[in-house]
Amino acid sequence: MLMSDCHVHSWHSFDCKIPVEAICAGALAAGLDELCFTEHIEPHHPHSDCDIPPVYDDWLAEIDRAREAFPQITLLTGIEIGDNPPHREEIYRELEGVPLDFRLLSMHLVDNVDAYDAAFFEGRTRREAYASYARAKLECVLHFQDYDAVAHLGFCGKFAPYPKQECPLRWQDAPDHIDLLLRHIAHNGRALEINTSGLRRMDSTIPGWDILRRYAEMGGEFVTLGSDSHSPDTLGHRFDDARRCAVSAGIRWGVRYIARKPQPYPLDI
Numbered sequence: 001m002l003m004s005d006c007h008v009h010s011w012h013s014f015d016c017k018i019p020v021e022a023i024c025a026g027a028l029a030a031g032l033d034e035l036c037f038t039e040h041i042e043p044h045h046p047h048s049d050c051d052i053p054p055v056y057d058d059w060l061a062e063i064d065r066a067r068e069a070f071p072q073i074t075l076l077t078g079i080e081i082g083d084n085p086p087h088r089e090e091i092y093r094e095l096e097g098v099p100l101d102f103r104l105l106s107m108h109l110v111d112n113v114d115a116y117d118a119a120f121f122e123g124r125t126r127r128e129a130y131a132s133y134a135r136a137k138l139e140c141v142l143h144f145q146d147y148d149a150v151a152h153l154g155f156c157g158k159f160a161p162y163p164k165q166e167c168p169l170r171w172q173d174a175p176d177h178i179d180l181l182l183r184h185i186a187h188n189g190r191a192l193e194i195n196t197s198g199l200r201r202m203d204s205t206i207p208g209w210d211i212l213r214r215y216a217e218m219g220g221e222f223v224t225l226g227s228d229s230h231s232p233d234t235l236g237h238r239f240d241d242a243r244r245c246a247v248s249a250g251i252r253w254g255v256r257y258i259a260r261k262p263q264p265y266p267l268d269i
Contacts, residue, residue, distance in 0.1 A: 004032070004256045006102065006193070006225060007193065007228045008035050008037055009039060009230045012058070014052040018232065019062075023235070025070075028070065030232075034076065036076040036257075039054045041081060041094065041095075079103060081104065082106050101257050104224075104226075105144055107151075116159050121161055126160075130174060131174050133156040148191060150192055151195065152206040152228065156169060168207075171211050178211060186221070192207070194207070194224070194226070195226050196225070196239065196242050197228035197229075209249055216250030222255040223246055223251055223253070223254055225242055252266060253265070253267060
């Protein structure tokens, strides 16, 4: 059974302080077979301390050293792309020539406000906030060029100021937008991430079972598993639960990417 964590950060991301080799040591302890380092890029983020991309040569060199030090683990290179619609051409140019295994399309900004921030929810009902997020996420998935998988559909719930049971984005919050998004992913050969960081905060994967079930109904076949780890102790967090959730929703295949080529594997435990 392949244990591949496709959403991992190191100190080459602005919000992580852990060296690559320490992440790899944690992966060994967690029994993982594979890591994909998906460092952040957030061009023109309204918080300037978020707009700090990796120094790619330094990052790649550190991964190469870690490959020698940890031959037991497959180490892959990815980028978590923080979409910002007015600056997409700049993002495309930045990624040109960077030797990546995986492009993970993320979206944190809605109308230039990060859904991480309390300001995103101010003056809005839960329904208004989540519908706004769903519209922006749909636009991102439809119009960003050249990516492999869609990250944490439902990110808006991760830090939402609601009771825990009300935090997850549900299909019924924006059924038309979510259906269009899932249909596009399914019909265009993209994968949907199951992000287990939600299980640390709100007792739901991101997205949850209802959206995963709808993805399967739309013809979606492939998911990536990502812990969204910024520290060694959360690597591969509750992946067995995520696999069971996916299989019960009707999804049989996980996928990881090597040199941008999908490599499916069975999810059954």
